[in-house]
Amino acid sequence: MQFANGLVGSINMIGRELKDGNDELAEWVKLRPGHFIANDDSARREL
Numbered sequence: 001m002q003f004a005n006g007l008v009g010s011i012n013m014i015g016r017e018l019k020d021g022n023d024e025l026a027e028w029v030k031l032r033p034g035h036f037i038a039n040d041d042s043a044r045r046e047l
Helices: 012-019 024-030 042-046
Strands: none
Touching: 012 024
């Protein structure tokens, strides 16, 4: 419910790790790619 309200989410790295599993959580994650947002650190690396 909180994700639908825009209050929570997770980064792609976490989503990839969870998808690598072999359980119900991995299947849940695979069906919900929109719950995981890009987090490009290139801007911070340039500092």
